[in-house]
Amino acid sequence: MPDSIKAHEQEHLDEVVAKIKVAQTESKKRIDSAEDDEAGIRKNFVNDLRIKTDSYEGILETALSVRQQQQMLAERQNSWQHATTELSTLKRLEKKAYFARIDFQEGAKSKPETIYIGLGSFSDSPDHFLIYDWRAPISSIYYDGELGDVSYQTPDGEQTVDVQLKRQFQIEDGTIITLYDTDQTVTDQMLLSALSEHSDTKMKSIVTTIQKEQNRIIRDTGSDLLFVQGAAGSGKTAAILQRVAYLLYRYRGHLTAGQVMLFSPNQLFNDYIDQVLPELGEHNMVQMTYYQYAGRRLPKIDVETLAQRFGETNTPAQERISRLKGSLEFFDAVTGYADHLESTDMVFRNIKFNGKVFIPKEKIQEIYYSFNRNYHLSNRLQATKEALIRILNRRISSEMKTKWVEDTIQDLDREHLNALYGDEPREFESADKEFQFLARKVVMQSFGPIRKAIVRARFLSINNQYVHMLRDMPNRIELQDYHISAADWQASVEESVAKLRDHSMQLVDTTPYLYLYDKMTGKAGERDMRYVFLDEIQDYNAFQLAFLKFSFPRARFTMLGDLNQAIFTKENSRTLLQELSTMFDPDKTKVVQLTQSYRSTQQVTDFTKHILKNGEAVTAFDREGELPTVTVAADEADGLQRVIDLVKQNDAENETTAIIGKDLADCRDLTEKLREQGVAVTLIQSENQRLAPGLIVVPSFLAKGLEFDAVIVWQASASRFGADDERQLLYTICSRAMHRLSLVAVGEVSPLLSDVPTDEYEMV
Numbered sequence: 001m002p003d004s005i006k007a008h009e010q011e012h013l014d015e016v017v018a019k020i021k022v023a024q025t026e027s028k029k030r031i032d033s034a035e036d037d038e039a040g041i042r043k044n045f046v047n048d049l050r051i052k053t054d055s056y057e058g059i060l061e062t063a064l065s066v067r068q069q070q071q072m073l074a075e076r077q078n079s080w081q082h083a084t085t086e087l088s089t090l091k092r093l094e095k096k097a098y099f100a101r102i103d104f105q106e107g108a109k110s111k112p113e114t115i116y117i118g119l120g121s122f123s124d125s126p127d128h129f130l131i132y133d134w135r136a137p138i139s140s141i142y143y144d145g146e147l148g149d150v151s152y153q154t155p156d157g158e159q160t161v162d163v164q165l166k167r168q169f170q171i172e173d174g175t176i177i178t179l180y181d182t183d184q185t186v187t188d189q190m191l192l193s194a195l196s197e198h199s200d201t202k203m204k205s206i207v208t209t210i211q212k213e214q215n216r217i218i219r220d221t222g223s224d225l226l227f228v229q230g231a232a233g234s235g236k237t238a239a240i241l242q243r244v245a246y247l248l249y250r251y252r253g254h255l256t257a258g259q260v261m262l263f264s265p266n267q268l269f270n271d272y273i274d275q276v277l278p279e280l281g282e283h284n285m286v287q288m289t290y291y292q293y294a295g296r297r298l299p300k301i302d303v304e305t306l307a308q309r310f311g312e313t314n315t316p317a318q319e320r321i322s323r324l325k326g327s328l329e330f331f332d333a334v335t336g337y338a339d340h341l342e343s344t345d346m347v348f349r350n351i352k353f354n355g356k357v358f359i360p361k362e363k364i365q366e367i368y369y370s371f372n373r374n375y376h377l378s379n380r381l382q383a384t385k386e387a388l389i390r391i392l393n394r395r396i397s398s399e400m401k402t403k404w405v406e407d408t409i410q411d412l413d414r415e416h417l418n419a420l421y422g423d424e425p426r427e428f429e430s431a432d433k434e435f436q437f438l439a440r441k442v443v444m445q446s447f448g449p450i451r452k453a454i455v456r457a458r459f460l461s462i463n464n465q466y467v468h469m470l471r472d473m474p475n476r477i478e479l480q481d482y483h484i485s486a487a488d489w490q491a492s493v494e495e496s497v498a499k500l501r502d503h504s505m506q507l508v509d510t511t512p513y514l515y516l517y518d519k520m521t522g523k524a525g526e527r528d529m530r531y532v533f534l535d536e537i538q539d540y541n542a543f544q545l546a547f548l549k550f551s552f553p554r555a556r557f558t559m560l561g562d563l564n565q566a567i568f569t570k571e572n573s574r575t576l577l578q579e580l581s582t583m584f585d586p587d588k589t590k591v592v593q594l595t596q597s598y599r600s601t602q603q604v605t606d607f608t609k610h611i612l613k614n615g616e617a618v619t620a621f622d623r624e625g626e627l628p629t630v631t632v633a634a635d636e637a638d639g640l641q642r643v644i645d646l647v648k649q650n651d652a653e654n655e656t657t658a659i660i661g662k663d664l665a666d667c668r669d670l671t672e673k674l675r676e677q678g679v680a681v682t683l684i685q686s687e688n689q690r691l692a693p694g695l696i697v698v699p700s701f702l703a704k705g706l707e708f709d710a711v712i713v714w715q716a717s718a719s720r721f722g723a724d725d726e727r728q729l730l731y732t733i734c735s736r737a738m739h740r741l742s743l744v745a746v747g748e749v750s751p752l753l754s755d756v757p758t759d760e761y762e763m764v
C-alpha cells in the first residue's frame with residue numbers, strides 16, 4: 001500500500017477526529033446545562049409549588065403543580081442521560097473512529113459513495129454520516145461480501161450495490177497503525193492478529209472481524225428459533241453477544257436490555273462475558289444459569305448443584321427414568337395431567353386457624369369443582385379464592401362474638417388500643433358500638449394470615465400434587481417404551497417423596513415440578529421477555545426447553561450448542577435435536593452450522609478433534625502453534641512435579657494457565673499439593689465463584705465456555721478417562737486451550753487418546 005494512501009487516510013481521520021472533539025464539547029455543554037437545570041428545578045421546587053389545600057380545586061391544583069415539576073425533572077434527566085451516552089460513544093470514537101471503509105455504487109447511474117464503519121455512528125449534520133454504526137443495514141456488506149455485487153437487507157427489503165473497495169484499518173489513539181485493501185470478507189491478516197492476542201479474564205468484542213457465517217447469526221430477525229451447532233471455539237458465544245448488541249440497536253425504542261435473557265452454563269461464564277456489551281456501548285442483558293432460574297423459584301428446596309449432578313452415579317434404571325423425565329413425551333403427559341385437574345383429582349389442604357381447621361379441604365374441593373366446566377385452572381383458582389374470601393368475611397361477624405375476642409379486648413394495653421383506633425375518630429354512640437368497632441379490628445387482624453393463605457393459594461399442595469402425578473404417570477405413559485419396569489418407577493417415586501420430605505430435589509424433577517405448579521396456578525409465563533438465548537444447549541433436556549418456551553411465550557429463541565461437548569446428556573443430546581424440531585414451526589426455524597474453530601491453534605484443534613469418535617465437523621483455523629504434549633508420570637509425586645514444571649514454563653512465557661481436573665476431589669487434592677510446594681493457585685469450586693487472574697485449578701464441569709492461553713489436563717489417565725462416554729468431556733477440556741495444551745497422566749494414559757495420530761502430539 002503506497003504511503004500516499006496512508007497519509008491521505010490519516011488526513012481524513014484527523015478531520016473526523018477534530019469534528020468528534022467539537023461534538024464532545026457540545027455534548028459536555030448539554031450535560032452541564034441539563035445538570036444546572038435539574039439543580040435549579042430541585043432548588044426552586046418548593047418555591048415554585050402552588051400549595052393550596054383549602055378546597056378540592058386547590059388540592060387538585062397542587063397535585064398538578066407537583067406533577068409538572070416532576071415532569072420537568074424527568075425531561076432534564078432524560079436529556080442528561082442522552083447526552084452522557086452520546087459523550088461516552090464520542091470518547092470511544094475519538095480513539096478508534098472506525099475500522100473499515102467501503103466504496104460502492106448503488107446503480108450504474110448513481111454517484112459512487114464512500115462510507116466508514118465504526119463502533120457507533122457519528123454525523124456532523126443530520127444527514128451527513130462520517131461514521132456508520134457497524135450494525136447499520138449498509139454495514140452488513142463489510143461482513144457479508146467480497147468485491148462486486150453484494151446484497152444487504154434494509155427495513156424496506158433487499159438492496160444490491162457494487163462494492164469497489166474494502167479497506168481495513170487498525171487505529172490506535174487516533175493514529176492509523178496499518179491498513180489493508182482486501183477483496184475478501186474480513187482478511188485473515190486482521191483475524192490472525194485478533195486471535196494471536198493473549199487470553200484475558202474478560203471476553204472482548206469481535207466487531208471488527210465478524211465472519212460471514214457469524215454475521216448471519218447476528219443479523220437474523222426472522223426466526224422464532226435460531227439454532228446454531230458450532231464446534232468448540234467457533235465463536236458461538238461471541239456471535240450471540242454481538243447479536244444482542246445488534247438487536248438492541250435494530251429495535252431501539254422498542255426493545256430494552258431487560259427484555260433479553262441469556263441462560264449460561266455457569267456463573268464464571270457470566271463473569272467472563274460481562275464486559276462485551278458495555279464495550280459496545282450497550283447494557284448487559286439478564287443473565288442466569290438454569291439452576292439459578294429454577295432455584296430462585298424454589299427457595300425452600302435444595303436443588304441439586306452442578307457438582308452433585310456431575311458426581312451422580314445412577315443405576316441404568318435411574319438413567320432411563322431421567323431420560324423419560326427429560327423428554328417431550330413427559331412434558332405432554334404433565335400437560336395432560338394438569339388439564340385433567342380441571343375436572344378431578346386436585347389435592348387440597350385444610351385452611352387452619354389457631355391450630356384448628358377453619359375451612360376444611362372437602363369444602364374447598366366442593367367449591368373448586370362447583371364451577372362451570374369451561375372454567376380452566378386459572379379462573380377456577382381465582383373463583384375459589386374469591387369464594388373463600390367471602391366465607392372469611394362472613395365469619396368475621398360470628399367470630400366477633402367469641403370469648404377470646406372479648407378477652408383480648410379487655411387485656412389490650414394503651415399502645416395496642418391506639419394502634420387499633422388508628423387515625424379514625426374515637427367518638428362512639430355507645431360503649432357497645434365501641435366494642436363492636438374494636439372486636440371487628442381484632443378479628444380482622446387475626447384473620448390476616450388466613451387471608452394471605454387464601455390469596456397465595458396455600459390451600460393447594462404442590463408437593464402432594466406432584467407425588468400424585470408421579471404415581472399416576474404409568475396410566476399416561478407406556479413405561480415399557482422406555483424399558484422401565486413398574487417396580488423401578490415405583491422405587492423412583494419413593495425416592496422423590498423422600499427427597500421432598502427432606503426439602504431437596506434432583507435437577508431432573510425440578511422442571512416438571514415447576515411446570516405442574518405453573519399449570520395449577522394458571523401462570524401464563526413472562527410475556528415481556530422478547531429474546532431468550534440458551535448457550536450450551538446440549539446440556540438441557542427437551543422438557544426444559546419446552547418449559548422455557550412455555551415460560552416465555554412471546555420470546556424468540558436462539559439456541560447454541562455443540563453436540564461434541566454434551567458432558568451431561570452425552571448421547572441423548574442427539575434425540576434432543578429431533579425433539580426440538582417438533583417444538584417450533586419449521587418455516588420459522590433456522591439452523592446454522594459453524595465448523596471453523598477460532599480459539600485454538602491448528603495443532604490444538606487437530607489434536608482435540610481426534611479425541612472424538614463420530615464428532616461433528618471441526619475445521620482448524622490456519623494459525624500455527626506448538627504440538628500438544630502428553631506426559632506419562634510414574635506416580636502422583638512425579639506427576640505433580642511435571643505439572644509444576646509446566647506451570648513455571650507457562651509463567652515464564654506469560655501464558656495464563658488453567659489446570660483442569662476431572663472432578664472436584666481431584667482438583668482439591670492437586671491444589672493442596674501445589675500450595676504445599678509454594679505454588680500460588682486459585683481453586684474454582686463452585687459455579688458461583690469469580691474468575692481470578694493467575695493460575696487456576698478448575699474441575700471439568702465448570703470450565704464450560706471458558707478459554708485460557710494454556711491448559712494442563714490433570715490426570716489424563718486411564719483411571720479418569722477410561723470409558724468411551726468420557727470422550728466428550730475430555731474433548732471439552734482440551735478445547736479450552738488457545739495456544740498450548742499439555743496432558744499429564746499418572747500411570748496409564750487414557751485410551752481415548754489412542755485414535756490421535758502420533759505425529760499430532762509429543763510425548764515428553
Ligand SMILES: Nc1ncnc2c1ncn2[C@@H]1O[C@H](COP(=O)(O)OP(=O)(O)OP(=O)(O)O)[C@@H](O)[C@H]1O
Pocket residue numbers: 191194195204206209210211214230231232233234235236237238239562598599704705706707735
Ligand atoms: N470473528 C472473530 N474474530 C475474532 N475472534 C473471534 C471471532 N470468532 C470467535 N473469536 C474468538 O474465538 C474464541 C472462541 O469463541 P467463543 O468462545 O465464542 O466460541 P464458542 O463457540 O462459544 O466455544 P465453546 O463452545 O468451546 O465454548 C474467543 O476468544 C473469540 O473471541
